[in-house]
Amino acid sequence: MATTLIKNALIINEGKTLKGAVLINNLLIEKVILSGELPKAETTIDAKGQYLIPGAIDDQVHFREPGLTHKATIASESRAAVAGGVTSYMEMPNTNPQTITIEALEAKYAIGKKNSYANYSFYMGATNDNLPEVLKTDPKQVCGVKIFMGSSTGNMLVDNDTALNNLFKEIPMLIATHCEDEPTIRKNLEIYKNKYGDNMPFKYHPLIRSAEACYRSSSKAVELADKYKSRLHILHLSTAKEIDLFSNKLPLEEKKITAEVCVHHLWFEAKDYDHLGARIKWNPAVKTHEDREALRQALKDNILDVVATDHAPHTLSEKNGNYFQVPSGGPLVQHSVPVMFEMAHKGIFTKEMVIEKMCHAPATLFRIEKRGFIREGYYADLVLVDADAPQKVSDDNVLYQCGWSPFSGTTLQHSVTHTWVNGQLVYNNGRINDSIRGKRLTFNI
Template identity: 60%
Template sequence: MSNQTLIKNAKIVNEGQITEGDILIEDNLIKEINASISAKSADVKVIDAEGNYVFPGMIDDQVHFREPGLTHKANIETESRAAIAGGITSFVEMPNTNPQTTTIEKLEEKFDIASKSSYANYSFMFGGTNDNLDEILKLDPKAVAGLKLFLGSSTGNMLVDNPEVLEKIFSSTDLVISVHCEDESTIRENLAKAKAKYGDDIPMELHPVIRSEEACYLSSSQAIELAKKTGARLHVFHLSTAKETALFTNKIPLKDKKITAEVCIHHLWFSDKDYQTKGSHIKWNPAVKTADDREGLWKALLDGRIDVIATDHAPHTIEEKDKTYTTAPSGGPLVQHAFVALLEAYHNGKLSLELIAQKTAHNPAILFDVEKRGYIREGYYADLIITDLNNPWTVNKENILYKCGWSPFEGNTFKSRITHTFVNGQLVYNNFKVLNVKAGQRLTFDR
């Protein structure tokens, strides 16, 4: 006997339009979408959406869930739990764990952990280094999201700084190569100047001066040049400057783009003015920069030069974050609050609901060739979220689900909330309550 759930009276946000109707889920999949569907038996579970909006679940292409090795900060179980509460039904996790995900063996160990503990669907990036090309060439493109290269100092010995190795990697793989772009020598020079003046207690507002526009642009422009030279499929993570947006095009459809870009919630929300009140709690790499940069990122997001919105969720304990500039790590938790932050932008007239669905679900699915996810379509996996656009709530310690227990949005009141999350057809979150259902599956890729 199959399990069926019927979502009634929904406003369905999908593929550039909003339609009113019902969605029938059978087991893992969307069975039917229609203007009106009747429950065929008493066994069908009926959920009345009451005119609220149903979106495809967000596919977050960049998270750091800290497992293995850094689990005092977070783990796959805790952060995937926070993710489904935030409308993120699938995630791609980064390789800078301990040990790092730079061998097939370590990659499979992470898949094994997730298979037992993840509330959301999962995949992992494989980390490129100066000396693991042989392992990269063994990867099965259908089984892994892609390749991650750090071209900046965020992760110590995962920095790929050998030009010959870089060119060889770019030339040798058909996988999507995702890059963190900040020029290491520029940052070191800027940091040395700041340390000479302030010692270790550098004012936090100098973070975007140290990790400067120049450092970002120099690195991203070089990566793009190399991608053009080698024909590689390049995805530039977390753009933070208006200047970089000029490197990307909106003249061709996403499926035909060889070079794509992502922006993260924090670079769309905060600016350098916020360091005065938020301090290290908004210290990310790349840095949150000026209000003009933020506006430039919004412009590129809206005109199609930036393809995807993600979180770069990267939790640290509050004790770690509250250290001085040189010892406070960069990164912060975001998966629980990213989607409602985007709905805030909708309320402020900056972003349509259709575009939110496109940039958080459709486009990541296209960009990474994710199989049967990212859309509300018959025959696709039922990864869905129901959102109430007018039901305000305030972020506080009691409702934060991250293992680290804090959020850069603490004290912020959001107008919208996620009322239900479905992963593979199973209700996993309902009105501020995470259900004890680990329905996440390993993502597969149509390559």
């Protein structure tokens, strides 16, 4: 029996911050102690002055394995994840081969079991013609089905209306969508390419992958979900206009249509293209100051449901080039929790809301078994955050295989000091325990 007592912590959980202790027994949280005598344990950690939070659950990452391992691997990026307080992730199907068969899906799970430091789930990918294979997916064992209603790295665009209708009609589990309208993007791209040629500034990216392109696709997804009563989760909202498609009238567990916002859309804005250029070229694009402020407010109003990263690394050499050569995406998972705490430090959000949106809400929305909360009987996925340990992000201190961060040069006031995955201390003040592996997520469906 392996027991660990974390004492004198400021526990942020379920809307409150309370001083207390947590006893870990093997995989699980055995006791949450807010008063009274503390139990004995094999290991005791004094967390005085530190925040104890549930491990963050990132519902959208691209770890690039198999087939794109010059950019990243499940091992390298899950190391970065646990160093940043992310204990569970859901990874996307646009790898090589694409995860569009049960065989390819289970092959990826085998890699996760062998190499992932964090808990893992992998989306099944939809195409214009693989519905019979998609319907073999077990909703108790797989987080959802991903539909690209806009193209991105490893083109998996589903653009056939009959196929889209059939997917929304037949899929019984959560459908996660990337929403950008391709005809609108192609039209905008032609206009700006004719005007600027190969020297087009990156600042026009949000005008090419425009708010209108996002809204047209998102509204179509919502229309299909309404028509077929589907469970729809729209990923990486980036515009004020799209917010009107969603509601906060129902509690999260009763919502059929939900939305995610990513850290970079809450932090960056259009003016940042002038000094960051390719490093903040994402799909969907970082847009205007007004869009960013609207997203922040919608998150606070519970119209937007979860915060994730869309962690999508490319090498620096791939990011060096003109607008048309440079792929979209960037690495984020190591700094998502500290960046959200930084926004709380600045008064934009509360720390309790950060935990709600990064830990509790993903667990509730995806119906993950026994994770996302500090509760007795739940898996001990826990993180200590030091509020008095500033860190300056640089390309030299990231764990990403790609070796860079869009936050390089930024000083963050909070640092993750300890991360437990299933009760095992996988990250401890800069050191990673290479013997620890996460578990496959399971779902209460």
